Amino acid sequence: MTYNGGESLSGSSGNIKSENKEIIVVSACLAGRNCRFDKGSHPMQEIMEMVEEGKAILVCPEQLGGLPTPRPPSEIQKGDGDDVLDGKSRIVNVKGQDVTNNFIKGAFESYRIVMESGAKKAILKSRSPACGVGQIYDGSFTGSLKKGNGIASALFIRSGFKVISDEEFQEKGV
Numbered sequence: 394m395t396y397n398g399g400e401s402l403s404g405s406s407g408n409i410k411s412e413n414k415e416i417i418v419v420s421a422c423l424a425g426r427n428c429r430f431d432k433g434s435h436p437m438q439e440i441m442e443m444v445e446e447g448k449a450i451l452v453c454p455e456q457l458g459g460l461p462t463p464r465p466p467s468e469i470q471k472g473d474g475d476d477v478l479d480g481k482s483r484i485v486n487v488k489g490q491d492v493t494n495n496f497i498k499g500a501f502e503s504y505r506i507v508m509e510s511g512a513k514k515a516i517l518k519s520r521s522p523a524c525g526v527g528q529i530y531d532g533s534f535t536g537s538l539k540k541g542n543g544i545a546s547a548l549f550i551r552s553g554f555k556v557i558s559d560e561e562f563q564e565k566g567v
């Protein structure tokens with residue numbers, strides 16, 4: 394299953410691979426897809442152009458984990474995405490519901506899509522409990538941050554992918 398934001402992307406990722414272009418994986422919300430918890434997005438012009446040119450494929454790990462949109466926001470409780478992958482922490486939403494299994498499923502489903510695409514790099518949305526790179530919300534739902542990666546970022550990095558945040562991309566490119 395590919396995050397589709399209302400359009401079919403699975404065919405385009407297959408075509409991209411066969412054309413042997415360098416593929417970049419991007420958080421779907423950075424390409425303007427309304428997949429954020431509040432049904433919003435974080436569109437970046439450069440990323441939308443990469444998608445239009447067939448240079449990027451989209452993933453939304455939270456949607457791929459079966460969570461609806463809109464949905465209550467979620468945060469990693471202790472540590473970061475690596476701790477969740479190692480079974481040492483969990484992810485709960487602001488209503489106190491445990492959504493760890495959704496996030497694990499979404500991270501692995503995103504990973505499967507990335508592997509099929511042949512991509513080696515990803516640009517992911519900063520601070521998200523799924524996509525965050527380097528910094529994530531601290532689990533208190535107060536807007537405070539802590540060091541660490543979201544669960545999908547952690548899985549990508551463990552697997553040898555180069556992962557940068559949208560903020561790094563804006564500063565330095567890929």
Ligand code: SF4
Nearest residue numbers: 420421422453518524
């Ligand atoms: S940050 Fe990641 S999980 Fe959150 S809405 Fe964007 S693509 Fe989906």
